[in-house]
Amino acid sequence: MSSTRFNGKISSIEGKTPFLIGVAGGTASGKSTVCARIMEKLGQVDVDHTERKVVTISQDSFYRELTPAEKIKALKGQYNFDHPDAFNDELIYKTLQDILAGKKVNIPVYDFRTNSRVENENYTIYPADVVLFEGILVFYFPEIRNLFHMKLFVDTDSDTRLARRVPRDINERGRDLEQVLNQYMNFVKPAFEEFCLPTKKHADVIIPRGADNTVAIDLIVHHIWDILHGTHDSHMSKLHLSKRRDSSCSDTLSR
Ligand SMILES: Nc1ncnc2c1ncn2[C@@H]1O[C@H](COP(=O)(O)OP(=O)(O)O)[C@@H](O)[C@H]1O
Numbered sequence: 196m197s198s199t200r201f202n203g204k205i206s207s208i209e210g211k212t213p214f215l216i217g218v219a220g221g222t223a224s225g226k227s228t229v230c231a232r233i234m235e236k237l238g239q240v241d242v243d244h245t246e247r248k249v250v251t252i253s254q255d256s257f258y259r260e261l262t263p264a265e266k267i268k269a270l271k272g273q274y275n276f277d278h279p280d281a282f283n284d285e286l287i288y289k290t291l292q293d294i295l296a297g298k299k300v301n302i303p304v305y306d307f308r309t310n311s312r313v314e315n316e317n318y319t320i321y322p323a324d325v326v327l328f329e330g331i332l333v334f335y336f337p338e339i340r341n342l343f344h345m346k347l348f349v350d351t352d353s354d355t356r357l358a359r360r361v362p363r364d365i366n367e368r369g370r371d372l373e374q375v376l377n378q379y380m381n382f383v384k385p386a387f388e389e390f391c392l393p394t395k396k397h398a399d400v401i402i403p404r405g406a407d408n409t410v411a412i413d414l415i416v417h418h419i420w421d422i423l424h425g426t427h428d429s430h431m432s433k434l435h436l437s438k439r440r441d442s443s444c445s446d447t448l449s450r
């Protein structure tokens with residue numbers, strides 16, 4: 196099957212409810228890559244960030260600040276970043292609620308090398324039509340899970356995920372091999388089994404093999420496009436249609 200590309204731009208309306216998509220999956224399963232593919236296929240490459248209609252936010256931006264003792268542990272790979280307590284779930288909830296209310300939000304910038312937020316730095320997410328929120332535990336907290344209009348789970352086997360995580364953490368996150376493997380065996384793997392994997396049952400769509408699964412990604416993109424353009428007969432499409440009644444939506448879809 197050839198890959199589908201959408202050339203039409205999605206038009207936006209002030210104060211609308213964006214279509215909020217949760218993307219869960221184990222570490223290095225390809226969540227960010229899947230989100231990037233969805234954005235590409237919805238024609239969002241090379242679009243200025245203030246004009247963007249599809250945006251991706253990572254749950255990683257919402258790690259809690261560590262105490263000095265926890266920071267020392269984290270530097271030795273002895274802190275559990277895969278436990279739900281590692282995240283600021285109140286801030287995630289508030290941010291997603293603001294997004295759903297059509298507000299502009301500020302997202303913290305997280306630095307994996309220092310295991311902390313970059314002080315006084317945020318990036319701004321402007322109101323968009325589609326918001327993808329990706330992370331290992333985005334379906335763990337029921338209040339957060341219930342905010343999503345669509346839930347995707349990226350299902351990539353553990354060996355592949357570990358094989359991708361090791362070079363990524365060494366090259367991009369400033370870790371050494373021993374630290375990556377210790378953290379994986381002591382925290383990442385057990386927490387995946389206890390907290391992340393059980394959330395797969397909440398997904399509407401499971402994407403085996405992540406971004407390699409172009410068929411699944413094309414189907415998801417078609418579904419998003421249909422919902423946003425009112426060609427899908429569902430509660431959500433009616434919601435979006437009614438919110439879009441005043442828009443002059445002259446988008447074209449080329450296949
Ligand atoms: N289908 C794929 N084939 C090869 N490498 C991939 C694929 N998907 C992701 N990767 C690589 O694996 C690593 C983790 O992918 P990423 O999308 O960041 O995962 P996640 O967001 O789930 O942590 C990155 O280095 C990325 O380039």
Ligand SMILES: Nc1ccn([C@@H]2O[C@H](COP(=O)(O)O)[C@@H](O)[C@H]2O)c(=O)n1
Binds near residue numbers: 310311331
């Ligand atoms: N300071 C940190 C924070 C998180 N991690 C690891 O990141 C993983 C989640 O991010 P993905 O992009 O892989 O989904 C998670 O498994 C944490 O172990 C970290 O190593 N250091």
